[in-house]
Amino acid sequence: MGQFYIKGGIPLEGELRVQGAKNAVLPILAATILNQGESVIHNVPDLKDVKTMIKILESIGCSIKKEENTLIVNSSAIHTNEIPEYLVREMRSSIILLGAILAKHKQAKFSYPGGCDIGHRPIDLHLKSFRELGAEVMESHGYIYCKSNNLKGTHIQLDYPSVGATENIMLAASLTEGITIIRNAAKEPEIQELQNFLNKMGCKIKGAGSNTIIIEGVKKLNNVEFTIMSDRIVAGTFAVAAAITGGQIVLKDCYIEHISSVISKLIEAGCNVYSIEDKIVINSSKKIKAVETIRTLPYPGFPTDMQAQMMALMTVAKGTSIFTETIFENRYKHVSQLIRMGANINIDGRIAVVKGVNKLFGAKVTATDLRGGAALVLAGLSAEGETIVDNIYHVDRGYEKFEENLQSLGASIIRKE
Numbered sequence: 001m002g003q004f005y006i007k008g009g010i011p012l013e014g015e016l017r018v019q020g021a022k023n024a025v026l027p028i029l030a031a032t033i034l035n036q037g038e039s040v041i042h043n044v045p046d047l048k049d050v051k052t053m054i055k056i057l058e059s060i061g062c063s064i065k066k067e068e069n070t071l072i073v074n075s076s077a078i079h080t081n082e083i084p085e086y087l088v089r090e091m092r093s094s095i096i097l098l099g100a101i102l103a104k105h106k107q108a109k110f111s112y113p114g115g116c117d118i119g120h121r122p123i124d125l126h127l128k129s130f131r132e133l134g135a136e137v138m139e140s141h142g143y144i145y146c147k148s149n150n151l152k153g154t155h156i157q158l159d160y161p162s163v164g165a166t167e168n169i170m171l172a173a174s175l176t177e178g179i180t181i182i183r184n185a186a187k188e189p190e191i192q193e194l195q196n197f198l199n200k201m202g203c204k205i206k207g208a209g210s211n212t213i214i215i216e217g218v219k220k221l222n223n224v225e226f227t228i229m230s231d232r233i234v235a236g237t238f239a240v241a242a243a244i245t246g247g248q249i250v251l252k253d254c255y256i257e258h259i260s261s262v263i264s265k266l267i268e269a270g271c272n273v274y275s276i277e278d279k280i281v282i283n284s285s286k287k288i289k290a291v292e293t294i295r296t297l298p299y300p301g302f303p304t305d306m307q308a309q310m311m312a313l314m315t316v317a318k319g320t321s322i323f324t325e326t327i328f329e330n331r332y333k334h335v336s337q338l339i340r341m342g343a344n345i346n347i348d349g350r351i352a353v354v355k356g357v358n359k360l361f362g363a364k365v366t367a368t369d370l371r372g373g374a375a376l377v378l379a380g381l382s383a384e385g386e387t388i389v390d391n392i393y394h395v396d397r398g399y400e401k402f403e404e405n406l407q408s409l410g411a412s413i414i415r416k417e
Ligand SMILES: CC(=O)N[C@H]1[C@@H](OP(=O)(O)OP(=O)(O)OC[C@H]2O[C@@H](n3ccc(=O)[nH]c3=O)[C@H](O)[C@@H]2O)O[C@H](CO)[C@@H](O)[C@@H]1O
Pocket: 022, 023, 024, 026, 092, 093, 119, 120, 121, 122, 123, 124, 125, 126, 127, 160, 161, 162, 163, 164, 165, 186, 190, 298, 304, 305, 327, 328, 329
């Protein structure tokens, strides 16, 4: 399953280019099946989830060429709308293919998606929206059966601004006759990125980034070439790595406005953070102050995908921080592992109270999910002695060359298979 061996206590220093965004590239890869032609996608991060998405696309008949960080997807010879169950179960994002397959192939059979164990993660909003668009959706024996001969543009009011449901509706509606309006849509930058990609392919979508998205269905799409934006969660993770080690780093090719909620907490914690063009500079003196409250919220609120990493930082801050995880009900699995390293954390339901300690101590810990695993690596970088993080395949879902990038900033971290 792989392990990281980390020797803590080295302040990180240097410059790093931030990888392409996982949560942008996955729905965009799903969207490549819409044009029945060629999509050239640059800045694709080399991640386990991307490899799974490639396998899924190949399993339905797409041909894919990889040239370094560029993928060329040809979707002209898709021969089935059934995706092998073991691939669907490998990651949550497989569900996004349902919207694309419905739009293009009018029929789909799917099992429920898998992914990290961070909560129940229902897909009721996705399925309700497909029904509102006119699809027949049936759930039986663990499978979802969808038929969509009569899709029609409509008004969809989401009960919650779900990222995945918003993306799925955009994909399903893009080739659907009429106008679809999504209200209470998710506003994440990855939604805007999907809109940019789809419009470059010939779709007519506007409003992404606001809570109302308007999709005018079109009949045919064209070939497309697109470059994936940088990953705001990876940028945030490295910013915290600098903060927790008392380091000074520069992150290149990223947009500070995408992580302003994280940056404002780092500034509150005593770090000096600013941006110059597409670079973010983070200076930390290691005298971290506790941030009183951290409440995860849909964008532009504090991202749930940064909660674990920020908690690792608060374990060594002066004072007490209170975390409220409002998005996923089971996203505190890293807490028991941080406690093994000497952290003082108490959980009551969705609240975690973190009392800062002077230092953490190296220990053998287990990654239980993607961001929780990254948080343990950050804790290890600051801890006294050696930390061994087990089950790092979780971390490989979202971080390209994680240990190599940390090494380039001076960290002592090696991978053992
Ligand atoms: C690949 C990707 O982009 N993943 C991101 C996406 O996940 P994902 O798209 O799964 O997240 P959602 O925004 O859909 O989920 C947010 C909340 O809504 C609930 N919900 C969602 C759909 C639904 O049909 N019913 C329902 O109740 C979920 O259980 C969760 O409590 O957004 C999350 C929230 O920012 C991030 O943590 C994930 O990294």
